[in-house]
Amino acid sequence: MARQLNRSWRAGREAQRDRAQPQEKREASIMVSSANKRDRNYTCLFDDMLGPRMIDFSRNLMLLIAASLLFAACIGRPHAEGAHLVERTRPSMGTELRLTAWTDDESEVVAAFEAIFQEFDRLEGLLSNWQENSDIQRLNAAAGEHPVRVGTELRDVLQAARQVSDWTGGKFDVTFGVMSGLWRFDYQNQDGRIPDHNEVVRRRALINYRDLEVDERNGVAFLRREGMVVNVGGIGKGYAVDRARAILHDRRFRDFLIQFGGDMYAAGHDGDRAWKLGIQDPRGPANRIFATVDVSDGTFSTSGDYARSFLKDGRRYHHILDPATGEPSQSCRSVTILTGSATIADGLSTGVFVLGPERGMALIEQLPDVEGIIVSSKNEVLVSSGLKGRVTLLSAPADAP
Numbered sequence: 001m002a003r004q005l006n007r008s009w010r011a012g013r014e015a016q017r018d019r020a021q022p023q024e025k026r027e028a029s030i031m032v033s034s035a036n037k038r039d040r041n042y043t044c045l046f047d048d049m050l051g052p053r054m055i056d057f058s059r060n061l062m063l064l065i066a067a068s069l070l071f072a073a074c075i076g077r078p079h080a081e082g083a084h085l086v087e088r089t090r091p092s093m094g095t096e097l098r099l100t101a102w103t104d105d106e107s108e109v110v111a112a113f114e115a116i117f118q119e120f121d122r123l124e125g126l127l128s129n130w131q132e133n134s135d136i137q138r139l140n141a142a143a144g145e146h147p148v149r150v151g152t153e154l155r156d157v158l159q160a161a162r163q164v165s166d167w168t169g170g171k172f173d174v175t176f177g178v179m180s181g182l183w184r185f186d187y188q189n190q191d192g193r194i195p196d197h198n199e200v201v202r203r204r205a206l207i208n209y210r211d212l213e214v215d216e217r218n219g220v221a222f223l224r225r226e227g228m229v230v231n232v233g234g235i236g237k238g239y240a241v242d243r244a245r246a247i248l249h250d251r252r253f254r255d256f257l258i259q260f261g262g263d264m265y266a267a268g269h270d271g272d273r274a275w276k277l278g279i280q281d282p283r284g285p286a287n288r289i290f291a292t293v294d295v296s297d298g299t300f301s302t303s304g305d306y307a308r309s310f311l312k313d314g315r316r317y318h319h320i321l322d323p324a325t326g327e328p329s330q331s332c333r334s335v336t337i338l339t340g341s342a343t344i345a346d347g348l349s350t351g352v353f354v355l356g357p358e359r360g361m362a363l364i365e366q367l368p369d370v371e372g373i374i375v376s377s378k379n380e381v382l383v384s385s386g387l388k389g390r391v392t393l394l395s396a397p398a399d400a401p
Contacts, residue, residue, distance in 0.1 A: 088113045092120045092260070093128070093237060101248065101256035102268075112251045116244045123243065126153050127236045129177065129229075136230060140177070144226030149219055157232050157239050157343070158214045158221060164235070164347035165209040167363060172351030173209045173323040175223070177231030183328075185308035185319040192310045194317070204326035237263045238301060238346025245342070262302040262349070265342050266295040282306045282333035282375055283398040290397045291373065291381070294390050295338065301345035303353045304334035316401055322354050331356035333375040333397070338387070340369055348372075357382055 082104045089098045097120060103109040126135045135150040142148045161174045182195045182203060211224040223230065232239075237260055244258045245265045255268035257275055266275035274296040278289030282304050293300065305328070309318035322329040335353040337345040348370065352360035357376040364372040364384050373391065374382040379399045383391055 086110065086113075090117050092117070093124050093240070095237070095261035096259075098259040099244070099256070100259075101253050102270075103253065108251070109253060112248055112253065116247050119243055119247065120240055123153060123236070123240050126151055127157065127232050127239075129180070129231055129233075136232065139221050139223065140229050143223035143228045147213070147215065147218070147220035147222035150221050152219075153239070154232075155214055155216060155219070155221065157236055158212065158230075159216075160239070160341075160343045161232065161235050161347055162209060162212075162214070164344065164351050167348070167367065168351030168355055170209060170323055171354035172234065172347050173207055174230050174232050174235065175207050175209055175212055175228055176234075176321055176323055177229035178203045178206045178227065179321055179326060180229065180231060183317070183319070183321065185310070185317075192312055194312065200326040204323070207323045207326070234303075234350045235343060235347040237261055238299070238342040238344070241265050241299065241342035241346075262304070262307075263342055263346050264295075264300040265298070266300065267297055269296060279336050279373060280304065280306070280334070281395075281397045283379075283400040288398075290393070290395050292392045292394065293336075293338065293373070293387065298338055298340060299342040299345045300336065300338055301342065301349045302334055302336040303349040305329075305332070305353075306334070311401060314401055320350060320353050329354040329356075331377050332360070333377060333379070335360065335375075336373040337364070338371045344370075 083102050084104075084106075085100060086103055086106050086109050087098065087100045088110065089096055091097070097117070099113045099116060101109045101112075125131050128134050129136050129140070131137065135148075135154045139148045139150060139154075158174065161172070164172045165174075179200075182199060184191055184193065206225060206228050208228075211228060212230065213222045213224065215221070241258050241260050241263045242265070244260075245267065248256050248258075248267070253267075255270070257267070257270070258265045264277060266277065269275070274294040276292050277295050277300050279291045279293065279302065281288045281290040283306070284290065303320060305316055305318035305320060307319075309316055309328075311317075316328070318328045320329050321327060332353045335349045337349040337352065339345050339348070348364075348367075349372075352363060352372060352374070355363060357374045357380065360374055361372065361382050361384065364370055371384045371386040372382075373384070373387065375397055376382065379397055381393070381397065
């Protein structure tokens with residue numbers, strides 16, 4: 001299936017152009033895919049005491065990817081004389097939005113940042129499960145009854161989600177929202193309890209992205225079965241980052257960084273070099289990174305089992321659920337995806353996490369213009385072939401449950 005989708009994606013892009021191991025004391029296992037996308041058997045071992053080392057859908061979705069690739073084609077130029085960094089932060093959608101840009105006109109970039117803050121507020125009103133009368137709330141309320149007219153934004157997100165679901169064989173599924181409230185990982189309701197197994201089984205039967213219909217012609221969406229619930233938390237933040245990127249590009253800013261929780265977009269350069277982004281150690285202290293990646297005109301999304309989680313009887317329970325079991329996925333600790341679209345990266349980081357390290361890396365290698373870094377549950381670090389020379393290992397990730 002992935003190869004067929006791969007060919008479809010390539011054909012869509014061409015048409016668009018025509019129209020316009022466990023950690024040891026001194027050794028970390030780093031598995032680097034071969035430069036041949038289909039050969040994933042090359043393994044390298046690095047001594048962590050040597051210090052940092054370089055480690056040898058739909059038409060709308062196709063337009064989104066094509067636009068992302070167009071932005072990625074831009075070549076950075078030297079900053080204007082007097083250019084300096086401007087940064088602003090604001091809470092949004094339950095996390096922090098941080099905007100950074102190089103400019104020689106601070107008032108212009110501050111105005112652009114304010115436009116982004118307003119856009120995020122608008123998107124939250126459409127895509128949130130908690131905002132009264134949001135498109136998501138109205139869609140869920142009508143499950144099993146009738147289609148609901150929804151805005152272009154939600155339809156675009158649902159179409160992108162459908163593509164990622166197809167690529168991952170349903171391991172990414174926005175209809176997992178039926179599990180909300182059963183597992184409690186948020187700071188306001190976390191209680192460390194394991195839900196009743198029978199209730200998990202009952203609810204997981206309502207998870208199936210194929211029962212979510214999106215009708216572009218009539219501008220409606222429909223959940224076929226009563227009790228189904230859509231939650232776009234695993235892809236909506238990436239969509240918001242893509243909107244922020246579009247606003248800054250429209251205003252002709254070329255060197256900037258958007259940070260929104262685990263989703264980032266880096267445009268142009270930070271000074272005279274690419275932006276250096278860190279990957280958090282899944283078992284290390286807060287804000288400790290174990291590797292860095294140089295990124296310019298690309299997105300960077302990480303899904304991890306450490307942010308919203310609890311330990312019980314030696315097992316970690318976290319918010320990334322496997323739709324097939326209704327329980328937290330156990331084969332990865334973190335997944336970082338790099339590609340052109342933040343929307344796609346956001347969904348893929350979750351889907352690959354649930355697929356597991358071997359199947360997940362196989363999918364990454366099959367998809368064009370997609371790269372990834374996976375920390376497995378055995379604390380192995382897997383790096384896709386296209387990142388050779390772009391990833392610096394600072395230390396082996398800490399090992400703990």
